[in-house]
Amino acid sequence: MNKLGQIKETLKVRAFGFLQIPLIWFVNPSVVAIGIEHTEIVIPLNRRTRNHLKSMYFGTLAIGADLAGGLLFMNLMAKEGLKASFVFKDMSAQFLKRADGDVHFVSKSGQDVAELIKRVTESPERQETTVEIKALVPKKYGDEPVAIFRLTLSVKRKS
Numbered sequence: 081m082n083k084l085g086q087i088k089e090t091l092k093v094r095a096f097g098f099l100q101i102p103l104i105w106f107v108n109p110s111v112v113a114i115g116i117e118h119t120e121i122v123i124p125l126n127r128r129t130r131n132h133l134k135s136m137y138f139g140t141l142a143i144g145a146d147l148a149g150g151l152l153f154m155n156l157m158a159k160e161g162l163k164a165s166f167v168f169k170d171m172s173a174q175f176l177k178r179a180d181g182d183v184h185f186v187s188k189s190g191q192d193v194a195e196l197i198k199r200v201t202e203s204p205e206r207q208e209t210t211v212e213i214k215a216l217v218p219k220k221y222g223d224e225p226v227a228i229f230r231l232t233l234s235v236k237r238k239s
Contacts, residue, residue, distance in 0.1 A: 081113050089114050093121070093151070107140050109147055116159065117190035119152040124182045136179035141215055142171070145229035148185035149211040153233055156193050162237070164200055169208065169232040177226040181217040188212075196235060206236040 081089075089111035097104030107129050112120040123129060123136070123144045131137040146168060153166060189211040196209040215227040 081111075081115070086111055086113075093147070103143055104147060107143055109144065111151070112184065114151055114155050115190070116156055116194065118186065118188040119148050119155065120184055120186045121148050121151065122182055122184045125180065133178070134180060136183050138173075138175070141175075141179060141183065141227055142173070142229075144183060144185040144215065145171070145173070145213040145227075145231060148187045148213045149189070149229075149231050149233065152187045152190060152211065153193050153196075153235070156190065156197055160197050160201070162197055162201060164235050164237050166233060166235040169234040171229060171231045173230075174228045175226070176228070177217075177221065177224070179215060179217055179226045181220045183226065184216045184218060186214050186216060193233070196233065200235050200237050204237060204239075206234055208232055208234045 093109055093111055094105055107123050109121045109123050112122055121144060123140060125136055129136055129140040157164060192209045196207055199207045211231050211233050213229040214225040216223065217226050
């Protein structure tokens with residue numbers, strides 16, 4: 081994704097946050113990459129997003145995981161022209177290290193989401209899949225995750 085594409089997608093996410101989910105807008109996310117295979121966003125570590133230990137507050141980490149997984153689904157849904165309602169049904173998280181820098185949220189669950197969309201188009205019943213999101217602080221830990229989230233995406237086609 082080129083820089084102009086990143087800026088455009090970031091503005092769309094922030095506008096959505098401002099108008100629909102103010103907490104997304106409040107944490108100031110930026111889109112690094114968005115595609116059919118993976119999504120990556122970054123949330124800066126700053127006064128708004130950190131806890132008393134100067135690492136990212138776990139609520140902010142949850143927002144980042146939700147956003148990375150949701151963007152992956154919404155991008156694929158738009159490409160397929162699918163009209164559906166979706167929600168994350170549950171979430172599990174493993175916190176492995178302190179997130180003491182800007183956090184990148186990466187989901188590479190594009191294939192699983194594409195299969196989910198196929199099932200949704202074929203059935204009027206609610207369908208589910210698990211989306212995995214890794215939280216990384218690349219400036220400090222490279223590709224080693226500071227947290228791993230698994231969210232169950234539940235989708236139903238709109239009539």
